[in-house]
Amino acid sequence: MKRIYIVAMLCLVVAVSVVSATGVNAPIGVDTAKGKAQDFLNAPDATVQYQKTERLNLGGYYVFSTGDGQVYVNARTGVIERATFDSARKDCRDVRLDRAAAEATARAYAEEKYSGFAKKSMQLTRSNLVSHGDAGSEYSYIWREEISGVLTPNTVVVNLNPSTGEIVSYIGIQREIECPLEPKLSRDEALKIAAGQFPGIRVTDATADPSVEYTRPDVQTLTWVITMKGEPEDHVLQGGLVVIDAQTGEVLMVSPYL
Amino acid sequence: MKPWIYMLAALLLLAALPAAVSAAPPAHNYDCSDTTPTAYDARVDQAAIYYSSSSSTNAHASTAYSQFRSDAVFFFNGHGLYYDDSHKGGGIKFSSESWILADTDGHYPGNYQYYISDYGTDIRDVLLAVYLACHSSHYNPYNGDLVQQTMNKGADICLGFDGEVEVENGKCWSGSFWDRLRNGETVASAASNAKDDCYLHWPFGYHGVDTYEISGSYTSCLTPARYGVY
Numbered sequence: 400m401k402r403i404y405i406v407a408m409l410c411l412v413v414a415v416s417v418v419s420a421t422g423v424n425a426p427i428g429v430d431t432a433k434g435k436a437q438d439f440l441n442a443p444d445a446t447v448q449y450q451k452t453e454r455l456n457l458g459g460y461y462v463f464s465t466g467d468g469q470v471y472v473n474a475r476t477g478v479i480e481r482a483t484f485d486s487a488r489k490d491c492r493d494v495r496l497d498r499a500a501a502e503a504t505a506r507a508y509a510e511e512k513y514s515g516f517a518k519k520s521m522q523l524t525r526s527n528l529v530s531h532g533d534a535g536s537e538y539s540y541i542w543r544e545e546i547s548g549v550l551t552p553n554t555v556v557v558n559l560n561p562s563t564g565e566i567v568s569y570i571g572i573q574r575e576i577e578c579p580l581e582p583k584l585s586r587d588e589a590l591k592i593a594a595g596q597f598p599g600i601r602v603t604d605a606t607a608d609p610s611v612e613y614t615r616p617d618v619q620t621l622t623w624v625i626t627m628k629g630e631p632e633d634h635v636l637q638g639g640l641v642v643i644d645a646q647t648g649e650v651l652m653v654s655p656y657l
Numbered sequence: 658m659k660p661w662i663y664m665l666a667a668l669l670l671l672a673a674l675p676a677a678v679s680a681a682p683p684a685h686n687y688d689c690s691d692t693t694p695t696a697y698d699a700r701v702d703q704a705a706i707y708y709s710s711s712s713s714t715n716a717h718a719s720t721a722y723s724q725f726r727s728d729a730v731f732f733f734n735g736h737g738l739y740y741d742d743s744h745k746g747g748g749i750k751f752s753s754e755s756w757i758l759a760d761t762d763g764h765y766p767g768n769y770q771y772y773i774s775d776y777g778t779d780i781r782d783v784l785l786a787v788y789l790a791c792h793s794s795h796y797n798p799y800n801g802d803l804v805q806q807t808m809n810k811g812a813d814i815c816l817g818f819d820g821e822v823e824v825e826n827g828k829c830w831s832g833s834f835w836d837r838l839r840n841g842e843t844v845a846s847a848a849s850n851a852k853d854d855c856y857l858h859w860p861f862g863y864h865g866v867d868t869y870e871i872s873g874s875y876t877s878c879l880t881p882a883r884y885g886v887y
Contacts, residue, residue, distance in 0.1 A: 567849070631739040
């Protein structure tokens, strides 16, 4: 009798473990995601309509139409990782905000929407005023988390209207780091491999950043992301983008300039 | 009713069918530098919203220049112009060193050159021209501004890129841009959202697709299928 109890208890423990392990990776429901989207918009009554489910290397998303843009909800965590606001693009031809005011607005939005923004080592990797011709301009701010000199997938992008300061689009990715952050391949070795992808290139400029990328679905890889520019040939700019596995030296992507 | 009336009606319907099909506004799409299958994918999206679309790989500039005259939509994905002295923009490169250029001040890249400035009113029916190439919206003192020259000749909307774009991010942007247009987004919204789509593909970043510039009626959609206003 005692043995039966023990076996039963063991079965129960195994069953509970399996169920909870499955639950960790189970997607949330569309209705739950919809509620998260409404919370993000601070509008519980907002018309949020499910559009599609999208699968990227860095995860799956429920995509909702809001009538004024889209909201991307991480299908596992329920975190809003992307939002666009079409109406904020109106009247964006005049630049009324100076850079300091624009950056302060972008930073405040990042701190509000991205959990732990202030605690992470987020580096402002880009701050630009980008012109889109007749379609106006936008201030664009990009932060990437940096650990031991390596850029992680944790990133925040805030694009805003330079006239009104309204947020045009937001991206906020937050992931645990699951790969080693010490590259076996040095920067110089990576640059040499990259140059080899463009035979005969006469390099005029090159950058190499160690970066954790999702090169396959749900798989993080420590890479060197290299942009290499060379003198033109036959009136075409030479070089492009090269991504190299920083542990093995394998070339993962070669993307020449158009 | 007599059978001959049915037959007459059927014959009239059959006769009207080709006219209805050929009335669909044409769209031509060109892949010219390992950029396949963006032209084909654009073609599929355009066909879904009732453009009479076609795609080709490594076409000669003379073909594209000629077909442009009848186009409602024109899409090019390939190399832009870059001189040894760093002057850039004003042209797009087709096969056999053939180029479509905005204009010239006496500089002639490649073997064959065709100029937007030489069009009279030929491209005034164009609704949308998209030049997915490095510096395609950048003013070049030698060869002018491709986007502005296209607008000067009567296109409703023209989109180019001021900065450098590379093949993979160009493919990503193109796929998303045409898909979004197919789903009813405006040109401005599709271009902007497509750039954010690309940010999330590896490697992280915009890598030049955020440098798009649009001239003309950027709040227009491609639906319903139509020619540009002239």
